[in-house]
Amino acid sequence: MATATAKTLRHSANQPVRTKSRSLWQEAMGRLVRNRAALTGGIIIILLVLTAIFADFIAPFPYDKQSLLHANAVPTWITKVFPWLQLYAVPGEQFPMGADAVGRDLFSRIVYGTRVSLAVAFIGPIISLFIGVIYGSISGFFGGRIDNIMMRVVDVLYAFPGLLFIILLMAFFRTTLAQPEPGTFAYYVGELDAKFGGLLFIMIGIGLTGWETQARVTRGQVLSVREKEYIEAARTIGATNRRIMFRHILPNILGPLIVLETLSIPSYIYTEAFLSFIGLGVNPPTPSWGSMISDGSRALRAYPNQAIFPALALAITMFAFNFLGDGLRDALEPRLRGTQG
Amino acid sequence: MSAYIIRRLIYMLVVLFVVAGITFTLMHAVPGGPFDNEKQLPPEIQANKEKYYHLNDPLYLQFFSYLSEVTIPRVTTQPPSLRADDDYLLNLKIGNYWLKWMNFGPSYASRSRTVNDIFRDQLPVSFQLGTFAVLIAVMIGAPLGIFSALNHNKWPDYLGIGLAIMGVSVPTIVLGPILVLIFGVWLKWLPPSGWGAKPPFVLGLFPSGLGWDYFKYAVLPSFVLGFGSSAVIARLTRASLLQVVSDDYIRTARAKGLTERAIITVHALKNALIPVVTVLGPLFAALVTGTFITELVFGIPGLGKYFVTSISNRDYPVIMGTILLYAVFLVISNLVVDIIYAYLDPRIRYN
Numbered sequence: 001m002a003t004a005t006a007k008t009l010r011h012s013a014n015q016p017v018r019t020k021s022r023s024l025w026q027e028a029m030g031r032l033v034r035n036r037a038a039l040t041g042g043i044i045i046i047l048l049v050l051t052a053i054f055a056d057f058i059a060p061f062p063y064d065k066q067s068l069l070h071a072n073a074v075p076t077w078i079t080k081v082f083p084w085l086q087l088y089a090v091p092g093e094q095f096p097m098g099a100d101a102v103g104r105d106l107f108s109r110i111v112y113g114t115r116v117s118l119a120v121a122f123i124g125p126i127i128s129l130f131i132g133v134i135y136g137s138i139s140g141f142f143g144g145r146i147d148n149i150m151m152r153v154v155d156v157l158y159a160f161p162g163l164l165f166i167i168l169l170m171a172f173f174r175t176t177l178a179q180p181e182p183g184t185f186a187y188y189v190g191e192l193d194a195k196f197g198g199l200l201f202i203m204i205g206i207g208l209t210g211w212e213t214q215a216r217v218t219r220g221q222v223l224s225v226r227e228k229e230y231i232e233a234a235r236t237i238g239a240t241n242r243r244i245m246f247r248h249i250l251p252n253i254l255g256p257l258i259v260l261e262t263l264s265i266p267s268y269i270y271t272e273a274f275l276s277f278i279g280l281g282v283n284p285p286t287p288s289w290g291s292m293i294s295d296g297s298r299a300l301r302a303y304p305n306q307a308i309f310p311a312l313a314l315a316i317t318m319f320a321f322n323f324l325g326d327g328l329r330d331a332l333e334p335r336l337r338g339t340q341g
Numbered sequence: 342m343s344a345y346i347i348r349r350l351i352y353m354l355v356v357l358f359v360v361a362g363i364t365f366t367l368m369h370a371v372p373g374g375p376f377d378n379e380k381q382l383p384p385e386i387q388a389n390k391e392k393y394y395h396l397n398d399p400l401y402l403q404f405f406s407y408l409s410e411v412t413i414p415r416v417t418t419q420p421p422s423l424r425a426d427d428d429y430l431l432n433l434k435i436g437n438y439w440l441k442w443m444n445f446g447p448s449y450a451s452r453s454r455t456v457n458d459i460f461r462d463q464l465p466v467s468f469q470l471g472t473f474a475v476l477i478a479v480m481i482g483a484p485l486g487i488f489s490a491l492n493h494n495k496w497p498d499y500l501g502i503g504l505a506i507m508g509v510s511v512p513t514i515v516l517g518p519i520l521v522l523i524f525g526v527w528l529k530w531l532p533p534s535g536w537g538a539k540p541p542f543v544l545g546l547f548p549s550g551l552g553w554d555y556f557k558y559a560v561l562p563s564f565v566l567g568f569g570s571s572a573v574i575a576r577l578t579r580a581s582l583l584q585v586v587s588d589d590y591i592r593t594a595r596a597k598g599l600t601e602r603a604i605i606t607v608h609a610l611k612n613a614l615i616p617v618v619t620v621l622g623p624l625f626a627a628l629v630t631g632t633f634i635t636e637l638v639f640g641i642p643g644l645g646k647y648f649v650t651s652i653s654n655r656d657y658p659v660i661m662g663t664i665l666l667y668a669v670f671l672v673i674s675n676l677v678v679d680i681i682y683a684y685l686d687p688r689i690r691y692n
Contacts, residue, residue: 037499037503114660137400154364155356156356156359156360158671159356159357159667159668159671159672160360160364160664160667160668161627161648161664161667161668163633163648164648164652164663164664164667167648167649167652168364168367168368168371168652168660170365171371171652171653172367172370172371175371175372175373176371176372202342266509266510273512273514274512274514274634277514278633278634278637278649290514293514293515294514294516296518297514297518297638299528300518300521300522300526301522304522307519308519310514311514311518311519312515314514314515315510315511315512315515316510318509318510318511318512319506319507319510322506322510324511326502326506335450339350340571
């Protein structure tokens with residue numbers, strides 16, 4: 001579908017009569033909106049963002065409000081789906097999805113958990129993009145020996161198991177900054193992390209481990225753009241390296257980078273969920289879908305709702321970002337539809 | 342070609358050395374030691390333990406003695422004993438001498454188990470699981486990709502791509518517990534946890550019996566692991582087949598009047614699957630060693646948990662061992678893939 005529309009667009013560009021010229025980005029936007037799967041993904045993401053922003057108004061309870069009387073409480077509609085729950089579950093109509101083992105409302109915790117997942121989804125890419133683009137463009141721009149050395153470093157980093165590296169980093173951050181002297185830099189970073197509920201280190205860790213692919217792609221793009229005539233032209237009129245880099249090269253290689261980054265967002269979300277699942281993620285009681293799935297899967301047989309709902313939330317979010325990323329790729333690089341992992 | 346392989350092998354050794362160095366530095370940079378328990382040990386005992394494991398030596402000395410234990414073969418007249426510090430992965434008897442190679446050190450978490458014990462007992466389980474997962478990923482992914490490409494831009498294509506996206510979107514921590522719940526707990530078709538083979542393993546890696554009693558444990562976890570990776574393979578197969586189909590030699594085949602089936606199976610697929618081979622290397626390394634969540638969810642006695650517990654326990658030799666194992670798997674499978682690649686596509690010549 002997307003290729004077909006791309007063809008008609010290109011065809012119409014050859015027509016002499018044109019009322020309005022459209023930039024590449026506008027064309028891409030048009031293609032994106034016409035892709036139904038991507039549009040659905042985008043709408044879901046907007047809804048998730050709204051949920052995260054207005055969590056205080058949507059959630060019926062604070063995420064950390066415990067009520068031991070309602071531990072593992074279940075509303076009536078869930079007992080209809082899982083009939084055996086009638087035998088032992090505490091009824092709790094006020095909880096739309098039931099309550100967890102210490103009587104916290106699952107729905108509220110899922111709503112607040114959106115914040116954690118989305119923060120990772122948006123800030124993780126910024127860090128990895130920042131490092132990867134700078135690294136890759138230096139490597140590609142200067143070429144030669146610098147390029148060779150810088151890319152060998154990336155090769156070595158590739159030989160590390162990513163999750164293991166992140167676990168080591170988390171252990172490092174958490175213990176180094178556990179009880180620092182007040183007033184030192186480490187102290188302020190630790191404070192900041194505590195304010196984010198432990199999220200800061202996760203994002204730094206994700207950013208530090210996720211940039212290698214970015215760097216490789218950036219380098220490849222820079223290498224291919226570097227020899228183009230317009231770069232030559234810019235150089236002849238005496239543009240500085242920095243100007244060529246930022247004004248001429250970067251805007252032209254942005255498309256593939258955005259696509260790659262959108263497609264890696266689900267893996268960032270998953271990394272956070274994974275870290276929380278194994279207990280190295282956010283600090284309790286900050287709700288994260290990963291830790292909720294972990295808690296819930298311990299009571300999988302007795303109270304399936306406690307694992308299923310956060311699992312659904314996680315899967316839907318990853319779906320949305322994957323569909324959007326796929327659509328973005330089709331829109332920005334119609335020729336490449338379906339390529340790259 | 343052989344010059345290329347030798348160069349690659351040297352390069353591999355450099356990579357492994359750097360990986361070992363970085364890991365060693367990083368893990369010693371993390372504060373706390375292996376014997377810092379919540380229950381404080383008497384200082385003399387703590388000091389003795391650290392002395393026993395040479396933890397008081399300068400770091401560079403520890404690093405190089407570790408490397409020499411792992412890499413340099415020993416020749417002695419002593420037969421292998423059961424002592425924990427005399428546990429070599431390879432023991433060869435040559436005349437009156439014993440050649441011993443690769444001692445990955447003790448595990449601080451246990452007085453009697455060594456890292457080599459973990460490699461002997463746990464690695465084969467993860468290896469089997471990972472191999473099944475790669476097979477399942479290819480078995481689901483490749484047909485899905487071919488199916489999508491043959492119906493390019495029609496509804497089966499969208500269905501195939503949708504399925505592929507579903508594969509990457511439903512993570513193990515979601516799919517695993519749900520499948521355990523459905524097939525293990527409710528339907529009781531398959532065991533919810535465990536693994537069907539116990540040490541000793543044939544050739545150190547393979548299970549001794551291959552019956553249903555073995556496979557019934559493997560079905561769910563291999564599916565969960567493989568399904569996620571099948572998406573990558575499906576997308577790659579689809580893209581590469583689409584590209585190949587528009588090549589000139591396919592047009593020639595069409596012009597000769599071959600049937601569509603012959604064109605696809607004989608001419609197109611063979612070339613389209615070449616790029617797919619490249620992702621199998623990293624995939625294999627990741628699936629064989631990095632299956633922590635799946636092993637946790639399905640209660641499989643594999644290697645995965647050591648990746649995580651070793652770090653929180655500051656179990657230095659286990660951290661080094663597991664990371665090096667992963668790196669070795671990765672570089673070797675990449676090399677094998679590159680060699681296969683050159684074999685499949687004669688145009689590729691490494692110089």
